[in-house]
Amino acid sequence: MPHDPIDQARRLAHERFPDALAVILAGSTALGRATAGSDLDIAVLVADGRETYRETLRFEGRLVELFVHTRAGLRDLFAVDRAGRRAVMQSMYATGLVLVDVDGEAARARALAEEDLRSGPAALGPDAVEAKRYALTDALDDLCDATDGFERQAVAGFVVNAAADLLCDHHRAWKGSGKWLPRRLLEADPELGAVLLDAHARVGRTQDPAPLIETASAVLDLVGGPLREGYRRTWRGAAEPVTAGS
Structure with missing residues (x-):
């Protein structure tokens, strides 16, 4: 027993x-x-x-x-x-x-x-939000262009994590990782969070990234929209990575 x-x-x-x-x-x-x-x-x-x-x-x-x-x-x-x-x-x-x-x-x-x-958590600073917007925009461009199934699935995983991060910050809500990502996301925004999670799952089921691209783009619109040209970040030393996804 x-x-x-x-x-x-x-x-x-x-x-x-x-x-x-x-x-x-x-x-x-x-x-x-x-x-x-x-x-x-x-x-x-x-x-x-x-x-x-x-x-x-x-x-x-x-x-x-x-x-x-x-x-x-x-x-x-x-x-x-x-x-x-x-x-x-x-x-x-x-x-x-x-x-x-x-x-x-x-x-x-x-x-x-x-x-x-x-x-609740402190809001992300403007520079951090800008970097995360740029990283998500870049990933969405990659997702649009992906022809390899493995690459598409990998990029979709990044997209759902990045969009969840920005959406939680938008609501000043705690974020999570692993099994806590969907739990925290649904606490932060039950409606849009559920759509985002379902859209990510559909990439695996149908190989169709369009719903995820649409939903993640809606998250971007909440926090300032896509960011490509015009983005600039100054490197401040080894303690602060210069990559957009940091």
């Missing part, structure tokens, strides 16, 4: 982190979406002076992703996620299942996470 994942998470927390200040079980298990193969995403708040780290391990046959941090480490992780416009750790604390809460530590961390989520 398979182990209950929540019970497994409790046992892991008790065995490996008996002095934890807070332990949060997040991800699909906390949201009731777990399958037999789902891993456990566990955030662990430890006392100051300890390490902040991420570790992957296997516990009782189940894969576990551990996110271990001090109070200062958690503030740093929140700041990194705000800068990246992803709010991954904030979502873990805001929606996860509290397994350990010493003296209200989990509740305080959750309050900070919820405040970040309510505020």
Whole structure:
């Protein structure tokens, strides 16, 4: 009989982190979406002076992703996620299942996470939006011209990611990658996001890029339109790539 994942998470927390200040079980298990193969995403708040780290391990046959941090480490992780416009750790604390809460530590961390989520990410600066408009415009030109099926599919993947990025920024909404791309996109714009995702899927099913080109162009129109001639970006050193897709 398979182990209950929540019970497994409790046992892991008790065995490996008996002095934890807070332990949060997040991800699909906390949201009731777990399958037999789902891993456990566990955030662990430890006392100051300890390490902040991420570790992957296997516990009782189940894969576990551990996110271990001090109070200062958690503030740093929140700041990194705000800068990246992803709010991954904030979502873990805001929606996860509290397994350990010493003296209200989990509740305080959750309050900070919820405040970040309510505020939303900072808007991209004009230069960043311009660079992303140029990159998406260029990719759409490539998609229009693509005759090789593999290349068409690869460019379509870039287009849906770039359009989703711009659409989320347009709505001041958190973005995502991987399985979180459609989730975040649909949160940001349920109508246009769904059309964009369906148009991308149709490229694979029918090899017809026209709906994706049309929908991504509509996203571009929301943020200033296509950008080709007239685009100029100054290189400011090795720390800042000059490529349009950066």
